[in-house]
Amino acid sequence: MNPDGGPAADISLREHAPARSVPLDAATGRALAASGVLKSAVPDPYRDGHWLLRAGSLVGAVRIPGTGRALTVRIAPKTPVRRLFFLLGFSLDPAKAWRQGRDGTVDAGVYEDVVPALAHAVERQIDAALRQGVLQGYRRTEESALVVRGRIREAEQIRRHFGRTPPVEVVYDAYTADIPENRILRAAAETLLRLTGVPGPVRRRLAHQRVRLVDAEPLVRGHELPAWSPSRLNARYQPALRLAEALLAGSTPEHRPGELRLDGFLFDMNSLFEDFVTGALREAVREHGLSARLQDRHHLDTARLVRLRPDLVVYDADGRTPVAVVDAKYKTEAGGAHPNEDLYQMLAYCTALGLDEGHLVYAAGRADCRVHEVRGTAGPGGRGIRLYQHALEMDAEPAALLTVFRTLATRVAGVNGRLGS
Structure with a gap:
């Protein structure tokens, strides 16, 4: 039984998998359709009382209390959970993750599902933060x-x-002890305790951490998280706070379509992959004396009406001369190739920035790097703009993943004349 009085039920979906027909009442189906949690949720035209549910790039779990039963929708990532948490570690602290170059920035334990792994990781981080006592x-x-x-x-x-x-x-x-840091950690523990699927031992430890943080007032649902500033005093809290904020930023406590409330958390794999690629490459180019800017704003036209925002622009040591542009694409190949639209977009970036090459980094695809030389764009050296398509094998070990960015950074520095041709 669940706290709402009816039998608990779970729906398991996989990121970007084909739609699955599941039995749902109309109110719950409409709630899911309006929530934005899924890529699509529509009534099944061939089965009464069923809805076709298809997940997009959001992974995690949401719980929907209803009058008859509590429904939990779980969305598993295509990427192995241990790699998801490796990506998450990069988004939280790129410099530390780059230095470590391995799993471990976020400890997911032995769990292979998102909910148990995240619950374990959050509890371990909170425990480490409180090991020297509750911060006041x-x-x-x-x-x-x-x-x-x-x-x-x-x-x-x-x-x-x-x-x-x-x-x-x-x-x-x-x-x-009623300070923003403790209030955020308490809110993270309580968010996970409201979910089904948290293993018993982890649930008991989370409940213990909540008791340790009892002097911190609970957060008001739907309000912004209280602000805190990194300092020497809260240094031991910072890893736990970053992870707790990632959890709470992805939580969905105030969706109320159809008078139903969605409660849970979701991670956007598009954002995680982009953060990983840009964070790793930014750290890699720093080793060559270059700098990089995220979401750098540029314009395609002289009237400055057409805006461009590449994921990452690498600059020379002067901070003014662009030497490379990179875009992360959380996409897989379709029909043996990535979309041509990505190449058109990269060509626009190179044209606006005055570069003779650009780089697209995909989450999956052919192991070898594809190179496209654009016709009619030859410069004084006789070579046209070259567009590179790199693919990461997300099942690979972290060290192997990071080697891709070290190689790319070396190429960027070499093109800039630092390492020779």
Whole structure:
């Protein structure tokens, strides 16, 4: 049984897999269709009471409390879970992940499903953060008190209690555990505890961490996360906070289509892959004295009306001269080739930036790098613009994945004249 009183039910889908027909009531089906969780959710024209559900690039789990049963939709990634968490580690801390060059920035344990792995990772990070005790800090507090503490709020005292004391309106800095860092960690633990599929041992440890953080006020659902700033004092909290914020940023606590609330978390594989590619390549080119900018803004036309935003533009040491442009594509080959539209887009980038080569990095495809030399674009050297299509094998070990970016960075530096031809 589930907390809503009906038998729990799970629907398991796979990222970008063909649509699956599942039995759903109309309200739940409409809720899923309106939520944006799935690529498509439509009534099955051949089976009454069934809906055709197809997942897109979002992976994770969402729970839908209904009147009859609680439905959990789980979306498994095409990429092995251990690689998903490797990508996640890069998005959270690219410099550290690059230095390590291996799994371990986010510990997914032995679990092969997203929910158990993430629950384990979050709990382990929270435990590490709290190992030296719960962090405390100063928080501005305003209240009515029977004794004077801190400074009297004169305007409020006169407005509320003119001619009467006590109480006294005071303001002071309280040294407390109710600070943004602890509130975020508590919210992450509670988000995971609301989900089914969290293994019993992990659930018990998460409940224990919530008890340790009991002095932190729970977050108000739907509100923005409280702000915190990295400092020497919260250094031990920072890995846990980054992971907790990634979880909470992907959570869906306030979707209410059709009077149903979706509760859970989702990761966008498009974003994770893009963050991985750009983060890894940015660290790789730094080893050659180059710099890189993410989502760098440019224009295709002289009137500056057509905007371009490549995923990554690599610059020379002066920070002004572009030497390479890179775009990440979380796509697989269709019919033995990637879409031609990607090549057109890269050609526009190269033209606007005055570059004679551009690089597309895909999540899967042929092992060898494809090179396309564009007709009619030959420069003084007689060579036309070249567009490179690289493919990563996401099943490969992390060190092998990062070697691709080291090789690409070496090529970029070589084209720039640093390493010779």
